[in-house]
Amino acid sequence: MLQALISGSSVSKLGAKLKQHPYGNRLSYVVLAEDIKLEDIVHHQRWLKAEYAEALYRQSLSGLPWQQHTIKLFGKACLEPRLSLWIGDANTAYRYSGEWRKPMPWPSFLLPLKLAVQQKSGHQFNSVLLNYYRDGHDYMGWHSDNEKQLGKHPVIASLSLGHARRFLFRNKSKDQQHEYLLEQGDLLVMKGLCQDQWQHSLPKALRVKQPRINFTFRYTMPND
Ligand SMILES: O=C(O)CCC(=O)C(=O)O
Numbered sequence: 001m002l003q004a005l006i007s008g009s010s011v012s013k014l015g016a017k018l019k020q021h022p023y024g025n026r027l028s029y030v031v032l033a034e035d036i037k038l039e040d041i042v043h044h045q046r047w048l049k050a051e052y053a054e055a056l057y058r059q060s061l062s063g064l065p066w067q068q069h070t071i072k073l074f075g076k077a078c079l080e081p082r083l084s085l086w087i088g089d090a091n092t093a094y095r096y097s098g099e100w101r102k103p104m105p106w107p108s109f110l111l112p113l114k115l116a117v118q119q120k121s122g123h124q125f126n127s128v129l130l131n132y133y134r135d136g137h138d139y140m141g142w143h144s145d146n147e148k149q150l151g152k153h154p155v156i157a158s159l160s161l162g163h164a165r166r167f168l169f170r171n172k173s174k175d176q177q178h179e180y181l182l183e184q185g186d187l188l189v190m191k192g193l194c195q196d197q198w199q200h201s202l203p204k205a206l207r208v209k210q211p212r213i214n215f216t217f218r219y220t221m222p223n224d
């Protein structure tokens, strides 16, 4: 059953490779994950089978109650530059921007995906944060996922659907930066010291008109 979701050619290619950016006419290159000696970041390109990835993308776009939250930035209330949704076991409420967010129960169509992500990464997850970037104006700023509720050295498995977007890492002293291109069906696993040593962001891409959806599977310390 699970094998039906997963592409046979998900094994990373080795060696130094440069890949041309698939959008924009600016000549721009992306260093593939395999070039980067960051053992705590693993990029499984095209992990999901194309037909399954496309069906999951469509179902997630139209079938989930996406919300646009307000956050406080320098004391001012602002709309987040993306939509999101917190899904998880009943005891995985989490604190974000001063508020408790209760999880939506797992919709049945996400259960086989959760199992497949657990199998691939070798870790258990009880929650997933979904992000919906409506177009290239939506983005996620620099941050580390280092909240207490995620525990020490969290493992976060991030699945990408929809339009390809750049995903950046910079180390905390800001003298190194790496770039990944996340395409439909890619699974990026962040673990070990990733959240301690690096920040990540999904920058704006103003030429992109199509949406992207991202699922970040996490283990959240249960509330009870
Ligand atoms: O959209 C992405 O790929 C990353 C999302 C992210 O970093 C997060 O939800 O913490």
Ligand SMILES: [Fe+2]
Binding pocket: 143, 144, 145, 200
């Ligand atoms: Fe993150």
